Amino acid sequence: MEGRGTTLVGLSPVVSARTKVLVLGSFPGVASLRAAQYYGHPQNHFWRILAALWPDDPLPAREDYAARCQWAIDHQLGIWDVYQACEREGSLDANIRNAQVNDFAALARRLPLLAAIAHNGGESFRHAKAVRASLGLPGDDRIASLRLPSTSPANASWSFEKKLDAWRAALAPYGLV
Template sequence: MNALAASRLVGLPPVVGEGTRVLLLGSFPGAASLRAQQYYGHPQNHFWRILAALWPGHPLPGREDYAARCGWLLARGLGLWDVYAACEREGSLDTSIRNAQVNDFRSLLARVPALAAIAHNGGESFRHARAVRASLGVDIPSLRLPSTSPANASWSFEKKLNAWRDAFAPFGLL
């Protein structure tokens, strides 16, 4: 492992509000997202495109206005965070994550009083579903969603979109 790979990476702060009904958890931001200091900052990630398709009556703010994008999510009841607060990783793949520190979910609970479900964007995040719920101290559903990452090429955009639609509908996000 080279010196760059051994450096400790720190994730992004949560994007949540009092109206957050579903908290979407990724594993840890990729290199492009960390550089941009924006969730799902890689242009090939399907995240923003999926949400724009789920809410066609509410135009997605442009990539250049990340604050507006965050407000757009919160207005629809969706919050964002990651399972890991920090880790060591070379590149952007979840399989390269080492020495990860899990986020403090208990401290988040007071900021999301309407929380009804946790949605996990991909398998690495979902691997921690039970621990996240235990940390929150609430009995709410954990949903496993197909990863929006470009590395998840086995799922078409349409198949991902349908899975996300099916997961969000019962919580009033559509």
């Protein structure tokens, strides 16, 4: 499935016209691509963090991915990735080669309430300026670019609680928590 010379294609955006904060990862890992689900690795903290942020609205079961996506949308959170396609062995961002960036300009037309772009990890944030430029926002500070700690299991230097605190602090100004 994954190897040099094989182009991998990412997932479609999970957004609505009510999306206030767009979470951008870099590119889905092996488990996520196999499941065709964002943050599909069972050890990834993404869905667990969101469940902790919205404890009064239970997270739908892992088996009901469509309901999970709608749940995120209902909380005005969008999900996508910086890369549309790439070559990569394994799941580590460091192994990404020949990456093609997603069409953020087309997505921007679908997000009239967008207030922030939350980069899930350093590889995503490395492209913050390019993402802003493609959204037509290079000097516009009305839409924030946020760097969040990666929810990936590879980011073991951050505890779940520390990640949760950072995500809560980042999303609170936009009314999401």
